[in-house]
Amino acid sequence: MLELRSxxxxxxxxxxxxxxxxxxxxxxxxxxxxxxxxxxxxxLRLIAGILKPTGGEIYLKGDSLTGVPPERRNISxxxxxxxxxxxxxxxxxxxFPLRARRYRGEEIQRLVQRMAGILRISELLxxxxxxxxxxxxxxxxxxxxxxxxxxVYLLDEPISHLDAKxxxxxxxxxxxxxxxxxxxxxxxxHDYREAMALADRVVVINKGQLMQLGTPDEIxxxxxxxxxxxxxxxxxxxxxxxxxxEEDGKPGFRIxxxxxxxxxxxxxxxxxxxxxxxxxxxLGVRATDVGALPLEDDxxxxxxxxxxxxxxxxxxxxxxxxxxxxxxxxxxxxxxxxVKDTVWLDLNQDNLHVFADGLAIAHPRPRAS
Amino acid sequence: xxxRQVTGGDLVRYAIIFALLxxxxxxxxxxxxxxxxxxxxxxxxxxxxxxxxxxxxYFYAFEQANFGLxxxxxxxxxxxxxxxxxxxxxxxAYSFARYDVGAGHLMFFILSTRxxxxxxxxxxxxxIFRDLGNxxxxxxxxxxxxxxxxxxxxxxxxxxxxxxxxxxxxxxDIPVELEDSARxxxxxxxxxxxxVVLPLVAPGLAxxxxxxxxxxWNEFLFAFMLTRAVARTITVGVASFWTxxxxxxxxxxxxxxxxxxxxxxxxxxxxxxxxxxxxxGAVRG
Numbered sequence: 001m002l003e004l005r006s007x008x009x010x011x012x013x014x015x016x017x018x019x020x021x022x023x024x025x026x027x028x029x030x031x032x033x034x035x036x037x038x039x040x041x042x043x044l045r046l047i048a049g050i051l052k053p054t055g056g057e058i059y060l061k062g063d064s065l066t067g068v069p070p071e072r073r074n075i076s077x078x079x080x081x082x083x084x085x086x087x088x089x090x091x092x093x094x095x096f097p098l099r100a101r102r103y104r105g106e107e108i109q110r111l112v113q114r115m116a117g118i119l120r121i122s123e124l125l126x127x128x129x130x131x132x133x134x135x136x137x138x139x140x141x142x143x144x145x146x147x148x149x150x151x152v153y154l155l156d157e158p159i160s161h162l163d164a165k166x167x168x169x170x171x172x173x174x175x176x177x178x179x180x181x182x183x184x185x186x187x188x189x190h191d192y193r194e195a196m197a198l199a200d201r202v203v204v205i206n207k208g209q210l211m212q213l214g215t216p217d218e219i220x221x222x223x224x225x226x227x228x229x230x231x232x233x234x235x236x237x238x239x240x241x242x243x244x245x246e247e248d249g250k251p252g253f254r255i256x257x258x259x260x261x262x263x264x265x266x267x268x269x270x271x272x273x274x275x276x277x278x279x280x281x282x283l284g285v286r287a288t289d290v291g292a293l294p295l296e297d298d299x300x301x302x303x304x305x306x307x308x309x310x311x312x313x314x315x316x317x318x319x320x321x322x323x324x325x326x327x328x329x330x331x332x333x334x335x336x337x338x339v340k341d342t343v344w345l346d347l348n349q350d351n352l353h354v355f356a357d358g359l360a361i362a363h364p365r366p367r368a369s
Numbered sequence: 370x371x372x373r374q375v376t377g378g379d380l381v382r383y384a385i386i387f388a389l390l391x392x393x394x395x396x397x398x399x400x401x402x403x404x405x406x407x408x409x410x411x412x413x414x415x416x417x418x419x420x421x422x423x424x425x426x427y428f429y430a431f432e433q434a435n436f437g438l439x440x441x442x443x444x445x446x447x448x449x450x451x452x453x454x455x456x457x458x459x460x461x462a463y464s465f466a467r468y469d470v471g472a473g474h475l476m477f478f479i480l481s482t483r484x485x486x487x488x489x490x491x492x493x494x495x496x497i498f499r500d501l502g503n504x505x506x507x508x509x510x511x512x513x514x515x516x517x518x519x520x521x522x523x524x525x526x527x528x529x530x531x532x533x534x535x536x537x538x539x540x541x542d543i544p545v546e547l548e549d550s551a552r553x554x555x556x557x558x559x560x561x562x563x564x565v566v567l568p569l570v571a572p573g574l575a576x577x578x579x580x581x582x583x584x585x586w587n588e589f590l591f592a593f594m595l596t597r598a599v600a601r602t603i604t605v606g607v608a609s610f611w612t613x614x615x616x617x618x619x620x621x622x623x624x625x626x627x628x629x630x631x632x633x634x635x636x637x638x639x640x641x642x643x644x645x646x647x648x649x650g651a652v653r654g
Contacts, residue, residue: 050549070552077553083546087568100555144554 001026001184002047002152007056009042009208016042018208019056024152029178029185031199033192035231039208040188041080044154047186048077060151071100076150078158082141084129090116090140091125097148115143118177135166142174146181153178155187159194171197192232196220204228221366226358229284235317237353240283240325244272253283257323260302265349267362275356284353287328289364291346292318294337300344306337320345397629404622411618426619427627436624439606444631446517446602447585450524454532454581455574457525462536463562467545476537479530487527491594494523498595515597523591528581535580539573540566575642579635586632603628 002024009017017039024030032040045051047058049070058065065073076097085093094112103111116122119139129137138158145153159170175198178185189195195202196216204211204219204227212224223229229237242253242262251269253262262283293300304320304327311317316331320343329345337343354362403411405422430436461479464470471478495514502513511518543566551561567574589604596605607628610621 045549048549048553050552069557070549071555071557073553075553077550079546079550081544081546083544083550085547085551085565085569087565096551097554100560 001028001061002186003059004043004047005057005059007043007046007058008054009039009046009051010054016208017046017053020205020208020210021056022203022210022213024184024186027182027184029175029187029198029200030203031195031201032186032188032203032205033195033199033231034190034205034211036190037207038190038205040190040205041156042208043205044077044156044186044188047152048075048154049073074149074151075154076145076148076152077154078141078145078156080156080158080161082129082137084137084140084144086129088128089125090121090127090129090132093129093140094125094143094147097144101148111147115147119143135162135170138162138170142177146177146183151184153183153185155185157188157190160189160191167194174198192234196232204231206231222360222363223284223353224360226282226284226355226360229353229355229360233286235287235328235330238285238287238325238327239355240285240322240327242281242283244268244277244281253281255323255325260322262302262347262352263349264354265362268354271356271361278356280357282355284355285327285329285347285351286353286364287317287330289351290327290329292320292329292331292335292337293344293346294335294341296344299346299348302345302347304343304345306339306341306343309337309339318343400622400629401626403618404626406619408619426623429617429620430624430627434606434609434620434624436603436606436627439601439603440627440631442517442600443586443602443604446520446524447582450521450528450585451578451581453521453525454528455578458529458532458577459536459567459570459574462533463540463566465533465537466540467548476534479533483527483530487590491590494519494591495594514595515600517600519595520592520600520602523595524581524585524588527588528584531584532577532581535577536570536573539570539577543569572642575639579639579642582635583632586628 004020004022007017007020008015020039020043022030032043034040042051046053047065049065049068060073060075085096088096091112094115095108098108098111112125113122116125119142121136121139121143124132124136124140129140132140138161142155142158145155155174159167159174162170171194187198189198196219199216201213201215202219203213206227212219212228214222219228219232223232226239230239240255243256244264245252245254246269251264251266251272253264254260255262291300296303302322304322306318307321307326308319309316310319311333314333316333316335318329318331318337320327320329322345327345329343331337349362351364352362353360353364402420404426405424406417406420407423407425410417410420465476498507498512498514498516498519501507502516502519507513512522513519547565547569548561551565552558556564587604588602589608592602592605593608596602601609603624607621607624610617610624
């Protein structure tokens with residue numbers, strides 16, 4: 001459907017998009033997710049044709065878009081600042097893309113009324129954008145993009161600037177509207193919840209380069225590298241620097257400062273055998289994957305020291321000190337720790353991500369539950 | 370609204386405003402009063418505050434001095450030169466604002482054509498138009514001495530750099546995303562300019578037009594040097610009441626009063642735009 005092949009964009013010496021190749025399927029909701037300055041908006045603008053790529057090509061329905069001006073690509077876009085026409089009423093803003101395509105008068109009226117109904121802005125049609133609230137403007141911008149049948153809809157952080165409550169609601173509505181339209185959507189965001197909630201598949205990019213392309217579940221459970229692991233999830237994943245050792249032919253990890261031993265999965269041993277010892281091993285611990293107890297038992301064998309405790313109501317967030325590493329763990333609300341208490345963690349080969357020189361080599365086993 | 374107590378500070382403020390208004394408006398009052406005075410009432414000492422009003426000065430200005438023609442000439446020159454400045458200037462300013470034509474050097478060059486006093490070029494222009502008036506093209510476009518076309522060219526040349534710089538800042542204030550968005554909505558570059566950019570920049574164009582009109586309306590030097598009778602404008606016309614027999618204060622005041630009125634009406638009509646245009650960009654709509 002929409003395909004980017006080795007897309008590159010440079011601004012002077014800065015490389016904004018670096019050799020990016022992505023394929024978006026028909027009717028797919030694709031989310032481009034990355035930190036500020038990752039090249040997300042630049043990628044959208046390249047697809048829209050507002051910017052010309054330095055290298056690579058974009059294909060839409062099998063045809064190259066090289067040299068095709070924006071008005072002849074059947075693509076519609078919502079801009080981050082909404083870009084509403086402040087001299088036109090809301091009605092005329094919505095009708096604007098239809099008028100360009102010479103729709104008939106009654107057809108325009110029907111489509112505008114319908115879109116205004118879906119977005120619940122029917123009573124605002126006579127107003128100018130200057131007299132609308134942020135949420136209302138965002139709806140008008142969304143309506144203007146969705147009112148016509150485009151091959152691809154590009155959404156540039158359309159709900160990121162709304163307040164938290166409204167953002168939450170619009171997230172659901174946006175997904176519903178796009179699903180109903182059976183639209184092919186490329187959505188850009190820096191908010192991980194938004195990415196996970198909306199996407200069929202997520203493209204994680206950083207510094208213009210593709211980090212990982214996968215379903216939200218894959219991105220969360222099987223991050224390809226430390227960047228993706230660290231960027232996805234709340235509370236963020238905790239990293240531990242560890243040393244590798246073998247004992248009786250079995251691989252294991254050791255926390256350098258206090259010599260705590262952690263088990264390593266057979267994949268890690270196989271990796272070391274094949275590729276040699278990497279410069280650095282790091283373990284990634286998701287706060288929700290690990291349990292903590294005040295006493296040692298068969299499962300909870302790794303001792304640490306309670307460092308910070310945060311109460312969030314439906315759960316507690318506990319930061320545990322292991323050597324020089326800080327590990328965050330989610331605990332049930334009834335389990336309270338005091339600072340400096342000894343905490344026993346169930347760190348084992350089944351709930352740890354293992355990264356060798358930044359790249360993932362082992363992930364936690366999927367849990368039975 | 371709640372009624373506020375009038376304080377001593379308010380009284381002082383109003384007193385100052387009132388004094389300033391008298392200071393600025395008195396000359397205008399005196400001009401208008403003089404235009405209705407008979408010759409014997411004008412230069413008296415002490416000045417005469419009450420007098421028998423007469424329209425004699427207006428009849429003199431329009432019938433003897435042919436002031437109607439001067440007004441017509443000035444209107445034509447001002448409107449035509451302003452229209453040319455707006456059309457050429459807006460296109461130029463748009464391309465400077467969006468495509469950075471000439472990387473700033475061309476903009477500076479255009480401004481530099483205003484970096485000398487008008488008097489420095491008026492003699493060369495006199496020679497140019499004298500010779501041009503004798504050619505076929507010059508006659509067809511009315512570009513000779515004492516021809517309106519010559520004044521239109523001069524005023525356009527003087528207003529264009531100013532207009533381009535002013536409109537440049539107005540165009541820059543329009544977010545470029547609006548144009549990108551309109552392109553994606555299916556409009557060509559030219560359609561985007563006509564349907565999105567120009568309506569948004571209209572207050573800016575109005576402000577530019579007003580400044581150009583005021584300049585053309587008040588210009589004296591070029592009109593004085595390049596016209597004799599046929600293409601004479603109001604400023605030169607007013608000055609012509611300074612005769613060998615003395616200054617004809619009555620008709621002069623009458624003519625000057627008539628000159629003020631059109632600009633006043635114009636400014637009142639466009640006041641809304643002037644305020645919006647001058648604060649353009651400061652307040653995001």
